[in-house]
Amino acid sequence: MAFDGATMYLVRRELQELLTEARVEKIMQPDKLTIILQLRKNYTSHQLLLSADPRLARIHLHQGKTENPPVPPAFCMLLRKHLAGARLLSVEQEGLERVMTFVFQAYDEFGIPAEKKLICEIMGKHSNLILAKAGPKQQATVLGSIKAVNEEMSRYRVVLPGAPYYPPPAQHKLDLFTVDEEQLAEAFAGMENVSPGQALVRAVLGIGKDLAAEIVSRCCPQGAEHPLEIVRPLAITLREVAARLASGRITPSVTCRPGEKPQLYLLSPATADDPAAAGFSSINAALAAYYDLLAMQEEETALRRQLLQLVRSEISCTEKKLKLQEAELQEMENADRYRIFGELLTAGLHLLKTGMDKAEVPNYYDEAASSIVIPLEPSLSPQENAQRYFKKYRKLRDGRQILERRVHETREDLAYLESLLVAATHADLPGLLEIREEMEQAGLIQKKDRKKAPANLVSQPLHFRSPDGIDIFVGRNNRQNDRLTLRTAQKEYIWLHVKGLPGSHVIVCHTDPPAATLAAAASLAAGYSKAAASANVPVDYTKVKYVKKPKGAKPGMVIYTNQKTVYVTPKQTLAAEA
Structure with a gap:
């Protein structure tokens, strides 16, 4: 799901009502691109998550404990310096642009009241969190940002300390709250080879691809080739959506089906006949659930990839080991040959003498009673040569028994590794965590100190x-x-x-x-x-x-x-x- 302007509008409504006049209690930065503000109002604390992660850029209320680095990053320290104890005056959004501004009453370094702004630009890979100081004529000055933007990175603006703050360029799309059928038709007329959903995203401000798909499915369940075919029902549905946004009358739901990414719907309430859907009373709660599911899914994908790679590597090494052992075992099948040599030499001692490098003796194991040539060590006596072959036989015989046990153990190891491979292929996140623990105990991967998985992650x-x-x-x-x-x-x-x-x-x-x-x-x-x-x-x-x-x-x-x-x-x- 893209965090579009309409979603931001709904989040802003809820935050404005819930957090205005709240004071900043704590500021945390759990990772490189995420900030969590803990605000307190009426003896109740709320955690507000702000993320500029290109894949998961978003704003919503957050619950649960967060692990933070031992040394706070520079932007976190900057926010603490300027916003610790500050009072939230308002939460603002220009139309349905994806820029939300939190306006705080704070104090400067001299203890003089000063208005500070935390500006959240939620725009995919260009997302940013910017701290600015309000100035005369509404011109804010950048104090710092979670991502620095210099002249080489952007021709439109820089985002560096001391530079004036300019918002991202306007998108110049149709206004969802005022758009009519004629404006839609005019916008669609110049579009070629686009679906109705794509046309809505291009034409109307604040609508992302997921919301566009919801709108199209509501007004035209059977589908349409071109947006002009359904321009009237689209215009009617857009008016209904705008009215629901303006009043806050939405019933968001989140679905999570096996093998699919979770989906968040703004307009489609959960139904009792869909066990994969969950309904929510607020957009913030829905977003928190959606992104928690998405994070779990990403963790599951990454962990599965890691475990499969490790197991496949172990399988490859074990297969090579087994191949070498089986080749060595095959060579040991010749052990009986050395025993026969010893017995034939013993039977033909009267034909041999010291200094011979080979002996031709009758082969009593051959039905034709033909002779056989046996290599000898010239420095040894005939009796010593016979004992040499018996000793070689016993060594190979005993070694074969040991090697047979090792081959059996290696085959068992291989079967076990293949069972891990099958399990990791089909496991969910709790199952993968359990497999990782099993592999640690088996010595397949290095054991690390980790927190115990929460109760909801028991496989x-x-x-x-x-x-x-x-x-x-x-x-x-x-x-x-x-x-x-x-x-x-x-x-x-x-x-x-x-x-x-x-x-x-x-x-x-x-x-x-x-x-x-x-x-x-x-x-x-x-x-x-x-x-x-x-x-x-x-x-x-x-x-x-x-x-x-x-x-x-x-x-x-x-x-x-x-x-x-x-x-x-x-x-x-x-x-x-x-």
């Missing part, structure tokens, strides 16, 4: 309901798989897992589920596995009581018996309950 298994109304649970990571199978599930319930590959543990909460339920659960087991992109995938199922965890096994690793196998097409959805 839970996926919950589905089968066509027969039976509960099905799907583990999202190895730890969840262990808890689900070994602790939560009843012993007579049905356990499913893709055959011979890493994947989720699936539990059907029934002792004898109908065929449709079993097929649905098997499809989920295949869908949340390494075979998710395959077809006709074999899935084993058995009762939970036949699933055991070997002593010392890695998280998620189990053995099972009494299984049966079905072949299914992988699926990742039925009707998710959670």
Whole structure:
């Protein structure tokens, strides 16, 4: 969502009513481009978030604790110097331009009352937060900004301490509060190859692409090729939108659907039949929820990318290690050859003498009883040469046993890493945090001191309901798989897992589920596995009581018996309950 002028208008209305006459209690800068002002009014504190982040530029009330750097950045110190204890006089916006100004009654360095302005320009990559001092004839002087803008960066204006403050250039678009059908038609007439939504964004001040899409869907649900086709219903809808903005009669909602970015709607209230939508009584609350979801989604994407990269790197190294071990094991298959050499030399000692570099002796292991040439060490006696081959045989035999164990361990490590890869591919943010902790404990990544995840970020298994109304649970990571199978599930319930590959543990909460339920659960087991992109995938199922965890096994690793196998097409959805 772009933080457009209409959204800013609604935020300004609420802030003007709530915060006027509030005093600045605290000023924080949690990151390079974000400021949080804590203001107090009528014994109540409010946190106001102001961000110039190009991707998340916004203004809204904020709740929750914020981690701050140990040393406040320079702009934070500047704000504290000029605004600590200041009283908020007004919150201003010129029309529907994306510039909001907070006007404060503060004091200068001599203790003389002075009007200070915190100007928030919310314009994508050009967003900025600017502190200015009011001057004569309404000409403000820049005291500092969160982003410095010099002559090389902008030909229109500079934003540097001591420079006069000039607002961004006006957009010269139609006024949402006064636009009529004739003005819209004239603006649309010169546009080619644009959709109605794009035309609204270009023509009308304060409308971003998301609000434009809402407006178009309200006045023309069936869609239109060109904005001129629906200019009249657009004009009527714009008048309704303007009236709702002016009165503050909006019912914002936020939707968050799996696999999609969250969406904020100004005009579409949440409905009871849409579990993915949440309604809000204020635009500030809606924005806070929306950006919290967006931040969680971005954190999830970044963490997933990091974990997948680490796991894939470990898998690559482990595969190379296994390849070398298997090659060495193959070489050790020749151990019996050295034993035979020793036995044949022992049997033919009477034919040999010291100083020979090779011996041709009868090969009693050959049905044809042909002779065989065996290399000798000339400096050794025939008996010593025979013992040399026996010693070499014993070394390879014992080494092979050790190496076979190591190959087995390496294959187990590889299976475990592949299970992490599958889990990280499908996990949500809480699940990814749990996977990271598991990888830290396994020594795959360096352990760091981190705060405990909040209660709302505790990972839970996926919950589905089968066509027969039976509960099905799907583990999202190895730890969840262990808890689900070994602790939560009843012993007579049905356990499913893709055959011979890493994947989720699936539990059907029934002792004898109908065929449709079993097929649905098997499809989920295949869908949340390494075979998710395959077809006709074999899935084993058995009762939970036949699933055991070997002593010392890695998280998620189990053995099972009494299984049966079905072949299914992988699926990742039925009707998710959670």
